[in-house]
Amino acid sequence: MKVIEFTGVLTENGWVMPAFVTLDREGRVVEITARPPEGEFTAEKVEGYAIPGFQNAHSHAFQYAMAGTAERHIYPDDFWSWREKMYQLALSISPEEMEAVATMLYTEMLRNGYTAVAEFHYLHHERDGIHYDNLSEMGERLIAAAANAGIRITLIPMFYQKGGLGQLPTAGQRRFISPDTDAYFDLVEASRHSLRFYHRASLGVGVHSIRAVEGESICRTVADTDPNLPFHLHVSEQKKEVADCLDFYGLRPVEWLMENLPLSPRFHLVHATHLAENEIAGIAGSGAQVVLCPSTEGNLGDGRFSLVEFQSLGGKWSVGTDSHIGLSLPEELRILDYGQRIYHHRRNIFHSPQNPDGGRYGLEQMWRNGWKAMGQSDSVWFGAGEEFDAVVLDKNHPLVGNCSPENLLSTLIYAGDSSTFLGTMVAGEWVIYEGKHHRLPEIKTRFSQAIRSLNNR
DSSP states (O other): OEEEEEEEEEETTEEESSEEEEEOTTSBEEEEESSOOSSSOOOEEEEEEEEEOEEEEEEOGGGGGGTTOOOSOOSSOSHHHHHHHHHHHHHHOOHHHHHHHHHHHHHHHHHTTEEEEEEEEOOOSOTTSOOOSSTTHHHHHHHHHHHHHTOEEEEEEEEOOOSBTTBOOOGGGTTTOOOSHHHHHHHHHHHHHHGGGOTTEEEOEEEEEGGGSOHHHHHHHHHHSOTTSOEEEEESOSHHHHHHHHHHHSSOHHHHHHHHSOOOTTEEEEEOOSOOHHHHHHHHHHTOEEEEOHHHHHHTTOOOOOHHHHHHTTOEEEEOOBTOSOOOHHHHHHHHHHHHHHHHTOSOOOOBTTBOOHHHHHHHHHHHHHHHHHTOOOOOTTOTTSBOOEEEEETTSTTTTTOOGGGHHHHHHHHOOGGGEEEEEETTEEEEETTBOTTHHHHHHHHHHHHHHHTOO
């Protein structure tokens, strides 16, 4: 047994202060009490407040290598021009470089309080488009990166088939392509086999987007994959995507989903930026969830998600960092909230009838629905028998140390960043402490070598 004494721990029933956390040998919660447990023990004393570790519900790890390098003006400068620069990176990165970049990225996620990541993975093949002998070569590199950093990963190999609605794939997409559902199912099985290399890896499935997979193949993929696995897809990110879908199918993207698929809490619709009222209601009513990526959506000029309308219907959402132009969870939530405030000309957008505390509401939406995006739907905050994954707010930070318990979460979300954290724990062990990972020098060296080899910065 292991006992850790925190200044406070946030549980389902509120703050426990002080908090003694008893863990078993696997780092699972035995009990959390306000008084020392009985018996003889030596507690590790932590001057900080433990809150549940964050879930990053949407990641394209390789894109971290180009973060900040696509900001020189060209005309027209939009999502589609950015995509061409992203394709250049996708065509050049090797498996070794992928692992090095992803390890650095996942280490930075941990530093920012994320303890789990859903990796929306579509870079599958050799540079010439021929598949590797191991179909899951690139997926295994991502799993190895997660193991090296110490973060949980849900690997989601994505089905990518077409260059657009009714279009053949382009040369820039050749590393992504599975020609049909059988080829995709082979990739899924190879990915499942790769999970054996890391005990904190799990599997999801999905299609890249409606524009990237034929409608019949989307339906078969949903029907013939394990219904217990989370199903992810991009949808309605750009106005052009909506217009193209209307031209091709006579329906908007989410309308097509509602007419052709059994939408349910299994589904995680990434971005969903441009929705009609019936689509907002359809997603919320089905229990399907939206994955929002505010810093990336802002960087790409995607548009504003209809959060207030979605929220009023009980819609559920999680948060991802997508292209990793930003990695701070408080910043992601602030961008999301402030964009709504500017549009609606009022404050305190994050709330529900049951939860008027904006900080707690934002954290709960991100955490509970983020776990569902990872494929786990029955977690509670530091529940008995669950591994103790936490981000610890530093009691000696000037704002945190002088804050009442009822204002701690809003202080984090609206005035915090990674400097607010003392560190991050996975299964009761520090993976980040005082801003540092124990393997940081090695991880940084490998990352720098990969970037020099890619020569894209």
